Each structure stands twice: as structure tokens, then as C-alpha cells.
Amino acid sequence: MNSIVIGAYWGDEGKGKIVDLLAADSDWVVRFNGGDNAGHTIVANGTQVILHILPAGVIQSKNVAIGPDVFFNPKTFFADYDAVVKAGFRISGKILLDERAHLIMPYHVALDAGGAASGKLGTTKRGIGPAAKDKASRTEDITIYDLISGNFKDKVKAVVAAKAFELEKCGVIKGGSEKEISAYAAGIHAECSKYAEKIMPYVGSCAYVLNEALAMGETMLLEGAQGSLLDIVHGTRPYVTSSNCTAGGAAANLGVDLRKFKVVAIAKAYPTRVGEGEFPTELGSYEDAKKEKKGERLTAAEKKKAVDGDLQLLGKWIRQDGSEFGATNGVDEWVITKIDVLSGKPFKAAVAYEKDGRKTTRFPFQLKGWKPVYGKKEYFWQQMTEKEKSAAVENGYDALPQGMKDYIRDMVAATQIPVSIVSIGPERGMTIIKDVLKRTKAYLQ
Numbered sequence: 528m529n530s531i532v533i534g535a536y537w538g539d540e541g542k543g544k545i546v547d548l549l550a551a552d553s554d555w556v557v558r559f560n561g562g563d564n565a566g567h568t569i570v571a572n573g574t575q576v577i578l579h580i581l582p583a584g585v586i587q588s589k590n591v592a593i594g595p596d597v598f599f600n601p602k603t604f605f606a607d608y609d610a611v612v613k614a615g616f617r618i619s620g621k622i623l624l625d626e627r628a629h630l631i632m633p634y635h636v637a638l639d640a641g642g643a644a645s646g647k648l649g650t651t652k653r654g655i656g657p658a659a660k661d662k663a664s665r666t667e668d669i670t671i672y673d674l675i676s677g678n679f680k681d682k683v684k685a686v687v688a689a690k691a692f693e694l695e696k697c698g699v700i701k702g703g704s705e706k707e708i709s710a711y712a713a714g715i716h717a718e719c720s721k722y723a724e725k726i727m728p729y730v731g732s733c734a735y736v737l738n739e740a741l742a743m744g745e746t747m748l749l750e751g752a753q754g755s756l757l758d759i760v761h762g763t764r765p766y767v768t769s770s771n772c773t774a775g776g777a778a779a780n781l782g783v784d785l786r787k788f789k790v791v792a793i794a795k796a797y798p799t800r801v802g803e804g805e806f807p808t809e810l811g812s813y814e815d816a817k818k819e820k821k822g823e824r825l826t827a828a829e830k831k832k833a834v835d836g837d838l839q840l841l842g843k844w845i846r847q848d849g850s851e852f853g854a855t856n857g858v859d860e861w862v863i864t865k866i867d868v869l870s871g872k873p874f875k876a877a878v879a880y881e882k883d884g885r886k887t888t889r890f891p892f893q894l895k896g897w898k899p900v901y902g903k904k905e906y907f908w909q910q911m912t913e914k915e916k917s918a919a920v921e922n923g924y925d926a927l928p929q930g931m932k933d934y935i936r937d938m939v940a941a942t943q944i945p946v947s948i949v950s951i952g953p954e955r956g957m958t959i960i961k962d963v964l965k966r967t968k969a970y971l972q
């Protein structure tokens with residue numbers, strides 16, 4: 528079966544872990560959106576790898592492709608490649624880079640870092656917004672095809688000249704004389720063209736290669752970056768990214784038939800978000816979270832206060848245990864990740880939003896002023912020991928703590944969408960496969 532794996536919230540749901548896991552049953556793993564603003568963590572055989580642009584299937588030596596709607600930074604691509612090799616994994620499948628994918632140029636990164644959007648929206652400063660802007664302009668955009676074609680030098684020169692005012696305004700070019708602009712363009716060309724020959728063997732057309740593979744019965748997993756709430760159309764605008772993060776976007780942007788895919792959405796057991804933007808169910812405040820240091824832990828007394836109802840401390844505890852430090856389509860099944868992080872912490876789930884006496888179970892377009900309405904039920908289960916976690920993996924879903932199962936069951940009842948996988952740790956094997964995808968279970972043993 529072919530699957531599209533997307534994040535259900537604001538990113539960092541654990542897509543990397545799940546894509547790596549499910550890749551066992553796929554011939555191809557294809558990235559369809561975003562760019563190196565993504566960070567997908569895989570922990571396999573005790574080794575952690577964080578991939579920014581290479582599809583997670585590369586860890587299992589699957590064929591991988593990067594689609595035409597991905598913003599492509601060649602520097603990150605080779606850094607990812609080297610990181611995988613250094614971690615001891617063998618890359619032996621095909622690698623396909625779509626010729627239509629747009630390049631992230633060094634000036635996009637500089638414009639993102641120095642531009643208004645990075646502060647206002649809290650972007651990742653990887654140049655995604657400026658590259659997307661150029662793509663939409665159709666006059667100042669540069670594709671992978673341009674990089675490997677003979678006129679790359681002229682194209683860079685023309686684009687830099689067209690952008691000179693913007694680059695000068697942002698302090699990327701100083702002075703702005705013709706000589707300075709030419710020298711800047713020559714530097715950019717030299718920096719980027721060194722990748723042209725290196726990527727040449729990988730360049731092709733996803734629409735043709737992937738559809739031919741599907742027609743031959745090869746299986747495919749489409750790996751989403753970011754999450755549905757960061758989608759440029761359906762997300763929490765303006766605090767979103769610059770591409771489509773939903774399953775419909777995957778099919779449209781790759782040029783494959785959506786009907787051939789089932790949609791697997793990764794829902795972290797508790798939503799988090801990085802960057803700016805409203806977050807109605809936030810525990811504590813983003814400003815406090817930013818001041819927190821990595822490795823900081825709650826004291827036993829603080830944990831007791833959190834259990835007794837201090838939501839500020841509860842939020843801090845979840846952030847610490849979950850290591851949460853910045854690193855509108857139908858859904859067929861949920862994958863719930865990081866539910867282990869909620870162990871030992873009593874919580875209630877938000878079931879609606881309320882503003883000025885108005886209540887809705889729909890997700891408001893502009894979240895400002897909307898407060899969460901919590902359900903009556905409080906969920907709680909004891910911390911699981913490593914031994915208990917291993918036993919749950921061994922014995923399956925029924926062996927999970929009752930409170931955890933209650934939470935999962937209520938999520939299924941509320942959404943009418945089944946859960947196929949429950950993830951209880953970052954390691955590939957710390958996974959419980961429920962009902963469907965049984966084939967993958969053999970791989971876990």
C-alpha cells in the first residue's frame with residue numbers, strides 16, 4: 528500500500544521516526560514539500576541522525592526522491608548525505624532530485640535572516656520564504672535545472688541585478704554600484720556552481736519516474752515536512768510556512784494520483800509549536816520557554832506541584848521530557864507519537880474553543896482571543912519503566928496502561944479515525960502497531 532505521511536499539528540510530531548519505520552514496506556520514500564527548514568530525527572540501532580532535506584527512507588537504503596515543490600539547498604543535501612554515512616548507514620538506493628525544484632540561494636538565507644518575516648513569524652531562517660517569493664514571481668527564480676544548464680552564470684547575474692535594491696536594503700550588498708553587484712553575483716555563482724557537477728547524476732523528473740514506478744507496482748511513501756497547521760493555505764496564517772503540508776498538496780505537487788495513497792497523519796500526544804503565533808492550549812508562556820536551558824529538570828517538589836494542578840510547571844515538565852526545543856485533507860489513520868512523555872502527568876484534553884461566549888469545535892482561522900474548553904475527564908497513568916515499555920512492544924496494544932488507552936480511545940471516538948501506530952520512544956523499535964500495518968511488525972522483531 529502507498530502512504531502519504533503528514534504532520535497533524537505545527538511540525539515536529541515525530542514524522543522522521545515513523546517514516547523510517549514504515550519505509551521498511553516501501554520501495555520509494557519521497558519528500559514533497561518544504562525544504563531544509565525541516566528536521567526529521569531517526570534513532571535506529573542506537574544511533575541518532577537528523578535529516579533536513581534527504582528523505583528518511585535513505586536510512587534503510589530505499590530509493591529516495593525530492594519533489595518539484597521542495598526548496599532545495601544543495602549544501603544541506605550533501606551535509607545530510609555525509610551525516611548518514613558518518614552515522615554508519617549505507618546509502619545504496621536511487622536518489623532522484625526533481626529538475627523543477629527551486630534552489631535556495633545564499634541570498635535567500637541572508638534575506639530571511641535579515642528580513643521582517645524572521646522576527647514577526649519566527650522563521651527557521653533557512654531562506655524558505657524568500658525562495659518561495661521568487662518562485663511565485665517567475666522572473667527571479669532559479670531551479671535545479673538552471674543550476675546544471677549552461678546558462679547558470681547568466682541567470683545568476685540577471686537575478687542578482689534584478690534583486691539589487693532588495694539585497695542592498697537588507698545589507699546583503701553594500702553600496703550597490705554596478706561593480707559591487709557584479710562581484711556579488713560572481714561570488715554567488717562560484718559558491719553554487721561547485722554543486723552542479725555533483726548533483727548532475729541525481730537530476731530527473733519525479734512526475735515521470737514516480738508514475739512509472741507506481742505503474743510497475745512499486746510501493747511509495749510520501750514524506751511530509753512541517754504539519755497541517757503550518758500549511759500555507761489551511762494553516763494558522765500568517766504563522767505558517769511557504770508550502771503545502773497536507774496530503775492533497777503532496778499529490779498535486781508530485782503529479783501522482785491521490786487515490787493510490789492512504790493518508791497517515793502523525794499526531795503527537797500533545798501539540799507543540801515553535802516560532803511565533805497563537806497557541807490556545809499552551810501551558811505557560813513562550814517567553815518563559817525561550818529562557819529555559821536545555822538539560823534543565825524539574826525538582827521532585829516541582830513535579831508534585833505540577834501533578835497537583837500547576838499548569839505552568841506541567842508545561843515545563845512536558846517540554847523537558849519531550850526535549851521540545853525548536854529542532855484539509857481526509858486522514859485514513861492516526862499515528863500517535865510521544866505519548867510516553869505524558870506518563871505520570873495528569874492532564875485534560877481541549878475539546879472546543881470559546882470566545883465572547885461563543886463556542887465552537889471548529890478550528891478558528893484567527894486563533895487570537897479563543898480560549899480552550901477542556902473536557903471533564905482527567906487522564907493519568909503512571910510512568911512506565913523501560914521494562915514495561917519493552918513488554919508493551921512485545922505484547923501489543925492491550926498491554927499499554929489503561930489511562931493511555933482511554934486517551935487513545937477518546938481521540939479515535941472524537942475524530943472517527945482509527946489509530947494504527949502508537950510510538951512510546953524515539954527508538955525505531957519503541958513502537959506498537961495496532962490493527963493495521965501488521966506486515967511492519969515482522970520487521971520490528
Ligand code: GDP
Nearest residue numbers: 539540541542543566567568865950951952953
Ligand atoms: P519531525 O520533524 O516530525 O520528524 O519530528 P522531530 O524529529 O523534529 O522531533 C521529534 C522528536 O521526538 C525527536 O527528538 C524524536 O527522536 C523524538 N520522538 C519521536 N517519537 C517519539 C516518541 O514516541 N517518544 C519520545 N519520547 N520521543 C519521540
Ligand code: IMO
Nearest residue numbers: 538539564565566649650651752753768801802
Ligand atoms: P518539521 O518537518 C516545526 C515553522 C517555523 C516558523 C514557521 C515559518 O521538522 O516538522 P519557515 O522557515 O518555514 O519560513 O518558518 O514554520 N516551521 C517548523 N516548525 N517543524 C518544522 O519542520 C518546521 N518548518 C517550519 O518555526 O514558525
Ligand code: MG
Nearest residue numbers: 539566567854
Ligand atoms: Mg522536526
